[in-house]
Structures are given as structure tokens and as C-alpha cells.
Amino acid sequence: MAIIGNPKYADRIALHLSKYPDKRSAVMPLLYIAQEEYGWVNDDAVNEVAQIIEIDPTQVRSIAGFYTMYSEKPKGKYWLQVCTDLACALRGADEFHHELLHELHIEEGGTTEDGMFTAEHVMCLGACDRAPMLQCNFHMVEKPGGLTMDDMRLFIEKARSGDADLQALIAEWRNLVNEHLKTFE
Amino acid sequence: MTETKRILLRYRDVNADFTDIEEYGAHDGWVGLKKALSMTPAQVIDEVKASGLRGRGGAGFPTGVKWSFIPVNEPVKYLVLNADESETGTFKDRLIMEKNPYQFLEGCLIAAYAIGAKTAYIYLRGEYLEVANLLDACIEEMRKRNLVGKDILGSGYDIEIYTHLGAGAYICGEETALLNSLEGKLGQPRVRPPFPANKGGGLYSEPTVVNNVETIANVPWILQHGGAAYKAIGTEQSAGTKLYCVSGHVKRPGVYELPFSATFGDLLNEICGGPLDEAHPFKALLPSGGSGPIVHLNDEVMNTPMSYEHTAKLGTIIGSASLIVMDDRTDITWVASKVTKFFKHESCGKCTPCREGTYWLDKVLDRIMAGEGTEKDVVLIENVAKNMAGITLCALGEFAANPIIHTIKHFPEDFKKHVSGKKAVSKPLPMAGD
């Protein structure tokens, strides 16, 4: 599919274009939409965004390359990004990250054979008090006291067992592991 | 000691859900805004000046003064809210936006009114997607109540607020890089002058104020209670309360709101419950994330108020108040290496010393961490870091030099251990693709 003329995205594209006095400003939101459609920022994604905001594709590729949240390589269905930055590492994030890779039988940045999971470590995600934690497709997966590998096994199992959409999956998973979350704060 | 005088985390005191616009309204919501709309923009700026409010994004620049730089007669001006929050150990703005979004948005309206901006953009780091969705929903609620859009509350003043998501670049927290990013360009800093407040220097070249989320979230309270009341909180040069983010080796990490007069001891021992493991006392503190100078976490520090002026006397900064606490198990060389990896990864690459320097430092630190370094290597990285400082285009280069210079200065023995022939145990991972 494409994003241009795709009814699924028409409203969002129009909204983003209406936000700014200069169309070029919409390059980042549109790249997210294109990434959502194609799974990663491939050349089609770049060309479509370039066409919508009327700039050279080179400029769009440049933006996609600068920012790490645009993936220039295909990813698994679930893109797990573990924060191993200093604050998290002080609470065992490096070990957690290693165990996760081991659990998934992949190398850093790799994708599982079934194409379900890509895992890598990233810089600070702004949840340092809940280390270890991670993001899955840009949604926070975290809990007070930090994630354990048991939590992760639960998550992996849930993800593999069905094709629930991500938001529902995370919500369900949060309910399962976070009974005590409600009592926090 | 407990948290007192909460301004930003008021909801904790009243135990209410401030993400509900009705509840927010029932707890003094929009009082400051209504007051502001009844004043002239200049009066609002004066009130904020009187409060002594300083920017919470790190540099501590007086907020009212910043607003007063905006030329009154320019037809188009912008307000940009810096919610990029990407410094390691920082997670306070997220909390404000998640738990008290309307107070922040109310602050935005007041600030925009004061500088005469008709459009405000909230630039959030990409990872805060859910926060952005929440803010978008809040803005729609506000629109229904004529708090956003044309002629808000019948005042004749029009304002639009939009969210904009970044996409994983720490440098976009730097205000000129942020503006470039918002314009759809590479998030690389601009040379100054012209400054954002000047014609030619801001968003789309128009005069622009860039403020941190926390800074702005204080504004409704200041308008409601008056600048003088705000000034009365905290210390002489650090007015008001501050959100302190605590992470690392403490029992209760989290975000806490305290007046600037509170000491590190008040926070770390009493509120956060002291060291994570009683057997391992505190060793070191990074009071302002990875970028601020490291200090020994000793009694002198514990007894020092966490204000701009008092931390300066310790040879460090309070910055955005992201306290990363380390106990005696922590290898400071490893910390230096970890932080250097961060800055190497986040260097935008625009200017030579930072682009090349962070890469070089990281290479040598890897060697040191692998037990293959020599004493000369330690001298080298200190020298390289010093060569970077003061000559880069933006402050990130400085931030990247700090950890090296100060870890070597304060914890030389930790480096000696690595270069005395013994193999080291821990080694930070490289990033994928590095």
C-alpha cells in the first residue's frame, strides 16, 4: 500500500499539514506514518513523504537517518528497545538486556526468526526510576521496581500467542503484571 | 522531611485526578489564566520577573527576562515548549505532562499571551508518544471550553497549541536544534546570534521563546498567588520549588518536588530512603544527569541546599536536577565510559571537536575498560576533553567533556585500577551498528 490516497491516514496527514506554516515541518510526523505503513523507512516511504511536502527525497532520507526512531532497516513486528543508559544500568539494565537477547536467541539489533521481535538497547528513555524498562513500538513497557525476565516471558508469550494489536497487548500485559501499579503514588 | 509546598505536583496533596479537566478546574484550575487575561502582557511579564522564576531546562535563565526580549511590534511570534527531556536520569517533565497536563497547558496559554504568540508548539521527545496523545486529548477538551482557539474566554485573544514529536535525538533539547527540527530540518544547532528571541533567529525566523515544561508549569501558580509569594519559597537566587529526579542506588527512586532550600541529604536520605543496600554506602553523585560535573557524595554535599548558587559552590550544577546516585560498588571509569557512549551517540556531528572528540574519547575508554589502556591514555582523554570544552558550537560538546574531566579529577584511583594491568570486568555495550 501507500500512504498517499490511503483513507487510513488521510485525516492524520491533513492534520499534520495544517499544523505548520511550512509543509516541510510535517516531515517528521509523516515519516512516522510512512514507517507505520511500511514497517520501516524504505525508499517508497521516503519518496511518498517527499512528494507530499514537496521537497527533495534526499532531504527526507537525511531526516530519517538523523533520528534514531526511524528505522532504515526492516524490523520485527515488535521492536523492543531496552534502555541501558547510565541511570538504568546502575539498576541492572545491561544484564536485563543480555538476558532478553539470550531469551530471544538473537544478537544485539537482531530479529527473531519468526520475525516477531527485534531487540536492541538504546539511550535514556525518561523512565530511570523504573529500571530496567523498555519500549515496544514506542509504547512504554515499565513497572515500578523494574521489569524482570518473568515479566518479559509473559510479554513474549502473549505477543506470540495471538495477533492482538499492540496497544491492547500492552494494556493487557500491564494489567497482568501491575496489580500493584494502582497503589503506587 | 516530606515534600511540602507542592506547586507542580499539587494533585498529590489533594489526591485528585488532574488529567480530568473538571477536577483540575475544581482545584484552582484556570485561575491564573483568567487573572493574566485581565492584565496587559507587560504586566504578566513583570509578575513573572518578580517571581524570580528561572528556566528549569538546565541553564536557569530568568524566565520573565527572556520573555521581555521578544520585540512587541513584530506581527508573528512563537512559543515553543521544550519537552524533549532526554538527558539520562531526567523524567520530570513527563510526570508533569502525564499527571498535571492542564496546569502545564494553562502555563502555555499565559506565556503565549505574555509574549503575543498566537501559536505554541510543544516539542516532545519521540518516546513520549503516549504523552503527546494525552496532551492532544487535553487540548481538545480545552477547545470545547473555549480555552484554546479563537477569542479564548471572550478575551479577544486567539491561540493554538500543537504537539510535535521528535524522533530520538538528545540534541533536539538544545533550543536552536529543536527549532531546526521543528522546521523539518536536521536537528543541528544554529550559530548565534541571531538568538531565538530576535527576528531571524527563532522558529521560521520569527521571534520565539523556548521554555522548558517545568518552567511553564509554574506560571499559573505565580499568576494566581503573585510573584512575591513565589519568590518567598526557596533560596535567595533560586526561587520556588523544583522537581528532583532521583535514580540509581537509592531505595525509592522517583520524582519529588521540594523547595530549592532543601538539601541533598533531605532528599536522598529522608525521602528516598538512603542507599539501596545498607552495606553499600553512597560514593558519588551526578546532580544534573550525565552532563553535569560528578561529585563525591559526602557530608558536605549532603548538607548543601540543592539550589543554583549552592551547587555552584560545590563545583557542579543543579541543572535540570537529575540526580544519579552511585554507591561504593560503582566503577567511576565505567560511568565515564557509559556517559561518553551517550554523548558519542548523541553528538549531532555538526561541529568538529564534538563529532570527532566524542568518538575518540570512546575509542580510548573502550581500550581502558578492556584493560589494555595505559596511564598515557588517561592523560590523553583528559587532554582531549579539555580541547573540546569551550570550542564547540553548542553546549553538548561541553557536556561531553565534563564527565571525563571531572571523573578523572575526583576519582583518579578508579582509572588507575584499569590501567595498572589488571583486566576489568564491566564493559558498556556498543550501540547496534557502532
Added chain:
Amino acid sequence: MSDKLVKVIIDDKEYMLPQGANLVDAAKWSADTDIPVFCYHPKMAPVGMCRMCVVEQGMIEKDRATGEVVMENGQPKIRWMPKLQTACTQLVSDGMVVRTNTPKVLAGRESVIEFLLTSHPLDCPICDKGGECPLQNLTMAHGKGVSRMDFSDKMHLDKHVPLGDLIYLDEERCIQCARCIRFQDEVVGDDVLAFHERGRRLQIITKSDPGFDTYFSGNTTDICPVGALTTADFRFGARPWELTEVPSIDPHDAAGSNISLSTRLDRDFGGRAMIKRVMPRQNEFVNEIWISDKARFVHHFTRSDERLQSPQIRRGGAMRPTVWNEALPDVANALKAAEGDVAVLAGPGASNEDLWELKQLAKALGSERLGAWTTHAGAALAAQVGVGKGTNLGKLGKGDAVLVIASDLEEEVPMWFLRIKQAQDRGAYLVVANHRETRLAELARETERKVSTQTERKAIRGADVRYAAGGAVEWMRHIDAHAPEIAQKLREAANLVIVVGSEGLTLEGSAALTQAAANFLIESGHVGKPQNGLLPVLPGANGMGLHYMGYTVENTLSIVQNPPKVLIVAQCEPLNDDPTAAEWLSKVETLITMNLFPDRTIEHAAYALPIQSFAERDGTFTNGERRVQRFYTAQGPMGDSLALWDAAARLRERITGTRAKLSAAAVMLEISNNVPAFDGMRYKELAKVERQFPDVGGTDQYYGGTAYQNKGGLGLQIPSEADQGTVAVGAVNEAALSAGDGLLLIPTTRLYDRSTIVRQSAVIASRVAAPFVGLNPATAEKLNVADGDAVTVSFAGGHVTVTAHVSDAYAPDAAFLPRYLTAEPTPMLPTSAQIERATSVVAAL
């Protein structure tokens, strides 16, 4: 920058410098102080990236209340900035104090160099830039000499990344100065280069389709301060220190860009001097420091094996090679036998000297029939009201206006396109009028455009005007009726230049259009002063020279209608250009060609004499701005070829006995004594240079490219008649253009085509468009033709089969057929045509 001078102290000495000037430029120009730079370039906005230019900077403190200078120990008190500042981002202001050589500054520079070298491969021995490399030079001057970075710690990257067909990137050598990116964005306005990734992984990329493919791409290799960008043409070709720079002039168009031919004695050329590359030579009046890729890459024709290398005589129906000693008497006899019924047709590639000697030859034979072989009849009017003496298009800006009519300037004279585009960036009002879309029209149409690497938003005003096919004369003449607002704005402009092309016009038509434009300029008072007047888009390098030497289009028309007994065709190829030429040439009894190549015309010739290209001899061209400029002998001659002037002089010697002149300089001396416009234009005068701003050539350590230095002369401009007195408006001969029975066929120009000359350069040949004809959708429908169809276009004298491009870009009721894209000749001037869908597919060339 203003004209106001303010006091600045540089290294403890006081200077008066223009307020608002860039500090690096001003220090260099007025204070003889070189502040080293890498990212800064005086032709582009500063970005302050590389940090090489750091200085200590302060301000003389003044009392706020009184404005008096504050004194301290008898000296003015200076408030120093705590950190080093980048000089390239500082503008000169009153009371500025700068120190460029303190220990702190030197240490800063040294560390920047050290940082740069940590990831530089230091492969100077195999680098094309070695020997003329700013990084190398500045390392010698300011570096440490030893690297503290282990080689094994360096990054290893791709060294051969093609950015397009013409330019290669060595990722290891790139120092991320962004000069190439900024050049494409700011100067060319086509941002096809960008950075990818960030931090140490920052790299130049292009994702445009097709690649990095602009007409100016080669300039990036000149401004690159290291050897990261190289041309496909010159890569590994030679080492700079082996090269001899020979000043020359771009022979392809009316801009007359100053170039430098880098030559060396080369094995590949029998040990003779050979052009290895073409570089720009600074002439701020003409091309600043830029050249088009055509100027840079189309030099191979000069050494083509296809060149005519010896005189040819037709014997027994076939052309046979001979030697000059045999050919000269034969040709002389043939000329004498004509008994005065002789004519000359000369092309705009011939030099002033060539044209002069040919004229003397004709005169000696009793003929004054000198025809200019061209598609534009405006040269005579350009001599009257052409741009005023001293014109520098680089000075056009805010308050000024430019009208470009009947021209696709980017394809015809890329340098003028570039300079006018920049005039628009500086605020000039640009109107582009034509019967079809052009790149320049696109720029004129955009009402507001941002230069993305600069923070400043540039409001760009302009207008894109479309008239009916071939309707230029009608529009220009009645501009007040067609576009009163535009006419008003043009009239009110402080300075106005009208660029007059000839697209869609017959020779009578271009004469009429030029007259209409001239009248407008005269009536609005925009003549006879710098930055005002007419700029004719004459084809070739010496269209104005043809005029001054007495070659006219009227004579050409008479020659075509009434061919002479003997015709000399000099540096033009009528049979390649004009499908009907075979018909009228067949009426000539004896045809003598003097050309570089054995082109089609030779088929009708009795004699073919080989002449030399611009690279093999001395000479001068008169550009469209009437600037007479010298080019010098750079390359060994091909075979027995002679300079055209020389061959003509030798023929005259045979006929009249007057001794042939021995040098081009002697010819020019004679010209300057006889042609009033050339008064005083001796070679010595033409070779004069003066210091130019910005200072980029010579001993320069950092703007790169040793060839920039202009050692060949800035040339001299012929004053226009308006410069010397008043000129009167003339009658516009609005000769209706009759399209006959068929469709109006309009020839257009492409920069890269399959003409004899361009074809010889492999790197360019691969980039020539496939043959096509452009049609408006309405016209296509009438013809029952769809986009992409193969169609046969028939016209007097022939037909070609090409692909139809159907688009709104073209005016209706006409067919737009680019010249020289097909193997068979197509019309050079508008005519009538028929178009039919072809049954066969277009044959690939």
C-alpha cells in the same frame, strides 16, 4: 554590508573596515590577515561548523550613558568574550577587537586540526587533491605534526561512492564541512545533497533521481577543502603539481566563463601537452568562481580521433587527404576563379581573429558577403543597448528586476541562469516569459522559498508568464496590455536587465523581439549604465564577435536565397543544423569547409581544411556582455590543423601576396587599429588583472583550487552605443510567423545533446536525453497521439522518429523539438511540420 567604514582592531593594529562585512573576508582583504577556515566559503552563508576560524574577540567598552570610550590605564578598556569565537560568523562592527594569533587561538586551531585528522585517512600520496589541498596546507601551517590517535582507532569507510555519473565521494576523506551541500542548496537552488546519520557517522548522500545530476555539480569538487569529492573525468588523472594552468574561455556559450585548462605533457597524447581537467578561473564580472559541467567536462572533443587532421581535396568524387602545401594553391585558385562571387558563412565558435582574417580574405576576393550562422539576430541591437559597461550581474539585488524572455536559460547559458537565480535570492524581481515551462520559470513562480541551510527566510518575488507558441514579439511589444502590473514593476526597477532569447522565433522574429525589448529599455531609461540593458542569448561563444566583425544574418539569408559560386563555411556545419541545407548548398559550385570535424557538410565540399579548437591556439571571444577575453594555447595541435585565422591568412597570402601575420596577437593589433569597438584591445591590455573580491586564488590556503587565480586577464568590455551617447527606439518589424499548412515546429536547446562536440565526452554522452518532441495535451489529442507514443515528425528536408512527451509544460498548437538529440538533422529555426504516430518504435541511438 554597508559602505560605512568602522574602526576595528586586528592583532593590535587599527583598520577601517566596512560595517557588516564578514570578519574573515574583511581581515583578509583589508588587513592582510589570513584567518584559516574549512567550512566557511565567501560565496555562501557562514555556518560556524568546523571551528577552525576561532579568534579571541572583544569590544571596546563604551559608557552606556555618554557613549564615551571607557579608559583603563590610559588605554581603551576592552571587554573580551570568555570563549573563543568563530570569526566566520562575526560581522564587522564598530569597536570590534580581534586577536588571531594568541597562544589560546593557536592552541584552539591546533586542536581542531588534530580532531579533523583523527578520522582522516591521510592518504595524500594517492589523493587527487594532494598538492592543492586546504587540509594539507592548513595542517602544515597550524597542525601538530604528530597524531595521538592510533590508526587502528580510525573509522574505515567507503572510498568510492558515486553520487551520480560525474562525482565520486570518498567517505573517509570527507571532513563534514557541508560546503557541497550548501552550494547545491544556496547557490544552485537544487538541494540534492544532504547529510545522513549524525555524529561521527555523518555522511554526504543523495537520494534524488537521477542522482547528483545538476549542471553545476563539478563546482563542488573545487570547493571541497579535501579530496573527498572528485570528478569521474579527472579522478586519478594527474597530480596537481604536474599540471600547468593555461587560462582559457569556455567555448560553449555566450557567458564566456573564464576557465583554466590544467595540462601536462602526456603519454596518452604522444608526449604533447594535453588537457587533464578544466577548472574555473575567477572573474567576478563573468562567472565569479563557477563553471557549468559542460564547460568542465566537454573538453574531450579537442582530442577526438574523429577530428579532421589533414586538408582534404575531392578527387574523382571522393575526398582524399593531402598536405597544406598542396591544398593552399588549389583552394586559392578556386577562390580566384569565382571572380568575386564568393561568400563566407561563419559560426559563433570562430574567434575575433578568425573572423577578421576571413573577412580580409573575402575582401581581397572582392566580396563583402559575410554571413553569421546563428539562430539569433539580436547582436546588432545588443551593441547599441546591451548591458552597460561595468555590468556585474552579481550586483543585481533588491529593487532591481530581470526579465528573461524566449529562452530556456539553464539549458542555453547555465552561468547566466545561476547568476540570475542568485540575483533573485538577493531580492531582485524575476520575470520569466516563455511559451513553455523552464527551470527558471519554476523559480520565478515560487512566491516564497526558503534556503534551507540558512535560518533566514527569503521572500522571493517573481512572475512566470506564458504566451502563445512563438508569441514573444507580440507579448513584449504589447507588454502593457498583456501584463500591466509586470510592466509597471519593470519600469520602476532601479536596474533592469532584459535577457532576450530566440526560442520559437525566426531570424526576423528574434530581431523584432530584440527591438521590442530594446525599446522598452530605452523608454524606461534602463540603458547606458551598469546593471542595465539587454543581454542577448546568442548561441556560441562569439556571437557578438560575429557582429563586430561585420557578419550579419541578413547576409546569411541572402546567401541561402542566392548562393554564391564559391562558399567558405567556417566553423559551422549547415548540414548538421539545417535539413534544408542540402538543397541550397547544392547550388554552390565550390564549397570550402574549415571545420574541426569531417561533418555532414563535407559531403558537398570540394575542399575541407582542418582547423584548430580553442585549446590549440590563441585568440579572443566577445561574450554576450561584450567583454573581449583572451584564451591561450594549451594543448598540442591535432594533426596538421591550423588556427582558422592562420589558414585564412595563408590563403590571402597566396592570392594577394601580402605576408600572412605570424601571431594572433598581431591580428588583434590590426583589429584594434581598424575596428573602433576594439580600440585599445591589444593582447597586453586584455591580459590585465586586478585584485578581486573575494580573494580566492593564488597563495590562498583554504578556499581550494589553485586554478582559481586569474593570470590570463579579466578582459575588456566594449562600450555599448548607449554608454557613449543616446540611442533611439526603432520600429518593430512584427513579421507574422507563418506556420504554413502544418503544425508550428519549435526547436529548443538542451545543454547536453548529440552535437558533434558534446558527443565526444563519454561522461556527458551518457547523460543526453533520448530524442523526444514536447506537445501540449490538447495538441496531442488533435494529433491523436498519447504520451510515450513513437511519432514521426516531418518537416522540409526530412523527418525523425521520436517519443512524444505530452505535458501542460508546453503551449498548445506547436511541437517542441530539441535540436541535436536525433541522429538526423532537425530544423534550427521554427518551421511547419507534420506529426503522425509511428508504427515502429524509436530506434535507440
